[in-house]
Amino acid sequence: MSIVYKTRTQLVVETLREKILSGEIKAGQPLRQAALASELNVSRIPVREALLQLEGEGLVAFEPHKGATATELNADQVDELFELRALLESDLLANSLPNISAEKLEEATQLLKKLDKALGQENAANTWSELNSDYHNCLYSGAKRPQTLELVNMLNKSADRYIRMHLLWAGGISKAESEHNEILALSKARNVEKAVALLKQHILGSRDEIKAFLEAREAKINSER
Numbered sequence: 001m002s003i004v005y006k007t008r009t010q011l012v013v014e015t016l017r018e019k020i021l022s023g024e025i026k027a028g029q030p031l032r033q034a035a036l037a038s039e040l041n042v043s044r045i046p047v048r049e050a051l052l053q054l055e056g057e058g059l060v061a062f063e064p065h066k067g068a069t070a071t072e073l074n075a076d077q078v079d080e081l082f083e084l085r086a087l088l089e090s091d092l093l094a095n096s097l098p099n100i101s102a103e104k105l106e107e108a109t110q111l112l113k114k115l116d117k118a119l120g121q122e123n124a125a126n127t128w129s130e131l132n133s134d135y136h137n138c139l140y141s142g143a144k145r146p147q148t149l150e151l152v153n154m155l156n157k158s159a160d161r162y163i164r165m166h167l168l169w170a171g172g173i174s175k176a177e178s179e180h181n182e183i184l185a186l187s188k189a190r191n192v193e194k195a196v197a198l199l200k201q202h203i204l205g206s207r208d209e210i211k212a213f214l215e216a217r218e219a220k221i222n223s224e225r
Helices: 008-022 033-040 044-056 075-096 102-118 124-139 146-169 172-188 192-223
Strands: 060-063 067-070
Touching: 008 033, 008 044, 008 192, 033 044, 044 060, 075 124, 075 146, 075 192, 102 124, 102 172, 124 146, 124 172, 146 192, 172 192
Parallel strands: none
Antiparallel strands: 060 067
8 A cells, every 4th residue: 555645845735725715714814934834833945835836726815015815715706707607618619519620629538638647646736727728628629719718718717716626625526527528428429419518517516516615614614703
């Protein structure tokens, strides 16, 4: 049996991530490197590296004159972001599939293989998030709608921290994997109606799970007040 040895940075990442997601560290709360290093009994280097990784996950923001702070996680924002994504991405897929090239479908297949491999690696959320966007954009390439795609990429950037949270905390990975494979199979079969319906379900299902996670977190924070 192999034992996984975690780096100091990884241990700091996990501790801070848990504190932010549980609400122990509140939105806007400054994350001072010296204080955290002292509290966690490590040097400042792993703390700085951990904060940069958590910035990549969307849980920490670096602000001028303020340093690192915890970002806000908002259930109302999740509704709007994911409903807009479902609307625009369904439209892109419906317009893409009649025209998508065999090369792009093969590229999407290879991206799914990379997604599978990315799981379980250190910093998996960052790699997964990037490959996930590439996979979806690949399937939308036949739509030839650059403005819509630009809007979708802006929405995804805003939704990124919630997507990562879903993957890491709300059990989104295994579900996303099987749905991705099914969407790809339907796309290869050029079954526009079923592929679009499953994509909508894929995006709105994530919305519901993320909201349930955030509401449970809020209830826990309120009960501890």
